[in-house]
Amino acid sequence: MEPKNSTNNQGFKGFTNDACPFLPCHAGVKREFNCLFCYCPLIAYECPGPYEVFTDANGLTRKDCTACTLPHDGYQASWAFIQQWLAKPVVWNGHPQHERYMRKARLKPEQMPGPTEDSEG
Numbered sequence: 001m002e003p004k005n006s007t008n009n010q011g012f013k014g015f016t017n018d019a020c021p022f023l024p025c026h027a028g029v030k031r032e033f034n035c036l037f038c039y040c041p042l043i044a045y046e047c048p049g050p051y052e053v054f055t056d057a058n059g060l061t062r063k064d065c066t067a068c069t070l071p072h073d074g075y076q077a078s079w080a081f082i083q084q085w086l087a088k089p090v091v092w093n094g095h096p097q098h099e100r101y102m103r104k105a106r107l108k109p110e111q112m113p114g115p116t117e118d119s120e121g
């Protein structure tokens, strides 16, 4: 195996599962559809995605991420987005998404504010 710091292969940053019957599962993805984060690593943490909140059958508050394309829009961009927000994860307390993030969700992933430059509780 090639050491991480000496390879130019970026294959670990994403892939598209063309055999998946649900593809494309999120509307609005403009670049390569990244399936790597099908189960978003930010589901239990603060994030800038346009999620809706619902209560599941067990009474737990959860995110409905149907409208979010951030973990899927381009291999490089979605990889960078997830790495940035996982660098200093903050546990999500079940609050609805802030309105300003709902508005910003229409931006491209590389235009999104990072957790250190635009965080709020």
Ligand code: SF4
Pocket (backbone or CB within 6 Å): 040, 041, 042, 043, 044, 047, 048, 049, 050, 051, 063, 064, 065, 068, 069, 070, 071
């Ligand atoms: S809203 Fe987007 S970024 Fe946030 S947890 Fe859901 S899929 Fe991930």
